[in-house]
Amino acid sequence: MHYLDNAATSWPKPEAVYTTLDQSFRSLFSPKRGTSKASRLGANQLQEARNAVASLCNIANPERISFTNGCTHALNLAIQAFPWQTGDAVVMSAVEHHALSRPIRKIAQEKGVEFYVVPYTDAVPFNLAEYENLLKTRPNIKLVATTHASNVIGSVLPVEQIGKLAHQYGKLYLLDAAQSAGVLPVDVQRFHIDMLALPGHKSLYGPPGIGALYVGENAHLNTFMEGGTGGDSGKHEMHPTPPDGFEVGTIPLPQILALAEGIKWVQETGLSKIHQHETKLLAQLIAGLQEIPEVTIYGHTDVSRKTPVVSFNLLNHTPKSVGETLFDDYGIALRAGFHCAPMAHEAIGSIHRGGTVRASIGAFTQPDDVDALIKALKSVLSQSLAAL
Ligand SMILES: Cc1ncc(COP(=O)(O)O)c(C=O)c1O
Structure with missing residues (x-):
């Protein structure tokens, strides 16, 4: 084939990804919860996996990274748990994947949030002048959310300028790096990113069913799903910040560790x-x-x-x-x-x-x-x- x-x-994945997935599935259990040696080892490895994502994307604080079950999950979390008020607005590009555009259409319908789409031409896939004009004239914009590159035609958007302008006008920036992580540099600091959604199974060479969301200190999300996190177990209320606030239920540690191997392979190669x-x-x-x-x-x-x-x-x-x-x-x-x-x-x-x-x-x-x-x-x- x-x-x-x-x-x-x-496809295929580096060999170490397959072996890590297999071995950790056989030997590690009850991450963030158990008292066994294997659980404690798992906790250390989980931390190393967070560090791997942080080093790949130049994230200063790995504790702001939550593992999700994919990039779609990460984008839904960032968009749907954003503290929207009726009349707020969001900007996106004209080439978005459903994983980003459908949650935006949903909050538009259910929460009365407006959305603006920045015009596309083949030569200029994201019109920065029109974008800046929106930022200048629509004070209700709270969030700018774009993909890094189109999953249909591969065109790379000018994310550094998009993030810079978003911050210049006091907006937060969410980047969907589904098509870029492991292909191009993704630099949270250089691109002025407040939230970053990553997939595990594409160019980071991890397995399916794993991704990550970085939420910077300036972005405050509501919790999206309530349940056990392994931490704060004696309290009735959810822990509201990453990583625990968004890693709810038993996390897929084998997939997380296999993803970390994929990232390691990308960095070593x-x-x-x-x-x-x-x-x-x-x-x-x-x-x-x-x-x-x-x-x-x-x-x-x-x-x-x-x-x-x-x-x-x-x-x-x-x-x-x-x-x-x-x-x-x-x-x-x-x-x-x-x-x-x-x-x-x-x-x-x-x-x-x-x-x-x-x-x-x-x-x-x-x-x-x-x-x-x-x-x-x-x-x-x-x-x-x-x-x-
Ligand atoms: C641009 C873009 N965003 C988001 C996604 C969703 O990623 P995942 O499969 O990890 O949920 C994809 C997958 O094709 C994509 O191409």
Whole structure:
């Protein structure tokens, strides 16, 4: 199989991730609660995992990081537990994933919060002038929430300027790093981030079912789910601050430790080395697609402003039929459709096509995976011509 669906979930994982998941599932129990040696060892390892996330994202205080069951959970927590008042407003980009846009639409409907969407063009995926104008003219804006990079076209948003402007106008900034953590530097201090949502299973090479939310000292969330945390057990009220306030119930320690191994692997391999490898393959992919006149590539093609994600369509073919044929007949795994981001498809003009075919590269992708896709597309086209 040629696996080109790393923007959905990375595959394969570094070997240490598999072994850590297996070994910790067999040997560690009752984290944050038990009195056994294994529980105490688990508590130390949990702390090391928090430190690993903190060091990856330049977070000064690891105690502000709560593990969640994914990036969707982290974003829901940040958005739904935000202390909204009717008439408040939030800003987002035009390419958001459902994980961010649906909670925003929900609070708009249920809490009377307004939302503004910053305009997109292929050349300028996030219009900073229009954004600043919103910040200047709408004093009711409390939060700016954006993805770091589009999961559909890979375009990277100018997050450093977005965060800087948010702070300049007294707003908080929430970053969805689902498509960037492990691909690009994610720096909480440099990007002026108040809340950061991370997935474990994408480019941090962890297992599914784990993610994290960083909540900085200036962001005050309500609790989102009530229950036992292992700390403050004798009190009736929930602990209101991270990490305990948001790690409710028995936490998935094996997944957390496996994620920490994934982060360690990314750091030991070197983010810049991974980025170089992925960008080279991205350039190969774009060049190969550009050789095929029947292919339309969406978004800009400047590899220096893109994560290794490319969306395209094939003339006279639906994305679904291309995606299925590529897997069934050529063993190429990618994704077709809307990728949980219809806003992005409205922005790039592919909504009427039923979305796009998306190919995404990871640290384990090889040049022959990209070659296989280009050859397969040429073959699909020659067969469909022959059938006419
Ligand atoms: C931009 C973006 N945000 C959020 C998510 C949700 O991440 P998770 O699968 O960890 O919940 C995804 C997953 O595809 C994504 O691409």
